[in-house]
Amino acid sequence: MRVNLDDVGAIERLDTIKALRDTDEYDKQFAEGWELSGQFDISAITGPIDRIVVLGTGGGSAASVNLLKSYLFDELRVPLQLNQGYTIPAFVNESTLVIVVSHSGNTEEVVNGYEQAIVAKAQIAVITAGGQVLEMARSNNHAHLVVPGGMMPRIALGYIFLPMLSILTQLGMVTDKSEEVTETIGLFALLRQQYGLQSPLATNPAKRLAREMDGLTPVIYGTLPFFDAPAWRWKNQLGENGKVMAFWNAIPSLHHDEAVGWDAPAAMLKGYHFTLIRDVEDSEKTCKRVEISADILRERAGAVQVVHSIGISRLARLFSIVYLADYVTLYTALIRGVDPTPVDVINLFKSKMGQPLVQVQVR
Numbered sequence: 444m445r446v447n448l449d450d451v452g453a454i455e456r457l458d459t460i461k462a463l464r465d466t467d468e469y470d471k472q473f474a475e476g477w478e479l480s481g482q483f484d485i486s487a488i489t490g491p492i493d494r495i496v497v498l499g500t501g502g503g504s505a506a507s508v509n510l511l512k513s514y515l516f517d518e519l520r521v522p523l524q525l526n527q528g529y530t531i532p533a534f535v536n537e538s539t540l541v542i543v544v545s546h547s548g549n550t551e552e553v554v555n556g557y558e559q560a561i562v563a564k565a566q567i568a569v570i571t572a573g574g575q576v577l578e579m580a581r582s583n584n585h586a587h588l589v590v591p592g593g594m595m596p597r598i599a600l601g602y603i604f605l606p607m608l609s610i611l612t613q614l615g616m617v618t619d620k621s622e623e624v625t626e627t628i629g630l631f632a633l634l635r636q637q638y639g640l641q642s643p644l645a646t647n648p649a650k651r652l653a654r655e656m657d658g659l660t661p662v663i664y665g666t667l668p669f670f671d672a673p674a675w676r677w678k679n680q681l682g683e684n685g686k687v688m689a690f691w692n693a694i695p696s697l698h699h700d701e702a703v704g705w706d707a708p709a710a711m712l713k714g715y716h717f718t719l720i721r722d723v724e725d726s727e728k729t730c731k732r733v734e735i736s737a738d739i740l741r742e743r744a745g746a747v748q749v750v751h752s753i754g755i756s757r758l759a760r761l762f763s764i765v766y767l768a769d770y771v772t773l774y775t776a777l778i779r780g781v782d783p784t785p786v787d788v789i790n791l792f793k794s795k796m797g798q799p800l801v802q803v804q805v806r
Contacts, residue, residue, distance in 0.1 A: 444780030448650045449643050454777050460784035462684070463640055465598045466769050470631035476590070476601030477624050480609035485586040488566045492540045492614065495523045496531060496565075497607070498556040499544035502597025502683050506676045507544070507604035511611075513672035514761055518617050529555045531563065541565040542610065543585075544603055546596035548574020570606045595784065597683055600765070623756035630759045631766060638770040649767055652718070652748060653774035659716035659745045661689040661775075663768075664736065666729050667696060670720050670752070673761060677718070677768035684783045685775035694719075694732050702736070705743055712743045720764055722752045 446453050454463070465472075497508045508525040515523070526532070529552050535541065541560040545553040548571040557579055560567055569580040572592030580587035590602035605624065611617045636642065638649040661681050665674030671693035681689035692701050705712065717740050719733050733749065740747045750767065752760035776783040 473601035476605040504544040509672040543569040548576040623758040627759040649770035663691040673764040680772040684772035
């Protein structure tokens with residue numbers, strides 16, 4: 444079934460869990476998330492910290508960590524590592540800050556890693572909406588912040604990213620980011636007018652990009668060192684929201700290997716849509732690489748678009764790409780008559796693993 448993206452009624456009926464509405468309300472979510480972050484009591488975390496490990500998986504937790512790493516690339520002076528598996532690195536010890544992030548509170552890999560972090564005597568802070576993780580935090584007297592639940596974790600970035608940023612700020616590892624957060628919240632409100640459902644296809648960049656991608660395999664290219672994380676997030680959202688396979692990479696590293704794949708047969712390359720991300724902090728050489736890549740791919744691929752970040756601060760610019768990507772990936776499903784919320788394959792894996800299924804209610 445094909446759906447006209449300007450048919451508001453049809454779209455709203457398809458979007459059963461109101462993912463578009465929750466995306467529209469990113470400004471409210473981030474404002475609430477920032478206020479909650481100010482209440483995060485981490486006084487139990489003491490002593491020197493020489494590395495940070497974040498336990499988290501999926502479109503909310505893992506994406507937030509990668510965005511944080513990109514955002515603070517040239518400021519945070521201790522290593523920050525994302526841990527998505529069942530086991531934690533051997534280096535975790537008393538000088539390691541382990542941030543446990545599970546929106547549901549029952550993520551199997553996170554629970555396992557949390558148990559090991561306790562044994563390793565790491566310093567621990569927990570961000571969750573409930574579940575087993577919250578029970579463990581309370582029973583072990585670990586610093587913890589309870590955030591709102593009832594929404595898809597992949598759309599709960601304001602309740603995950605901002606508390607982690609607050610931890611680093613309170614520990615004196617990074618400077619106060621209040622002004623940048625305020626700008627980002629305001630930018631969401633402005634961009635919603637361009638990307639939201641009520642904005643017509645003719646003038647809506649998100650709808651137009653989703654329509655252009657329709658029927659092609661999306662490839663998202665970011666730039667190092669700051670805009671690789673939004674590309675990774677965009678690719679994952681195309682899977683969870685859009686229900687399509689997608690790929691990502693980052694410039695300049697892809698020019699040393701993946702770019703050779705552009706010599707694939709023409710019939711194959713015509714089946715791909717490339718989106719290249721640009722930012723004002725890209726170096727002169729990186730900008731040149733993006734331009735050359737776009738020129739080469741326009742001669743070979745099905746379609747190519749270059750999108751530019753928007754905003755003054757790096758935080759706002761990062762999330763301007765995230766926000767565009769979230770709308771594009773929702774429209775990617777809806778244009779095909781597909782509800783973007785259900786995650787049937789994930790639930791299939793969970794059922795075979797004997798884990799609780801993903802259940803999200805309309806808030």
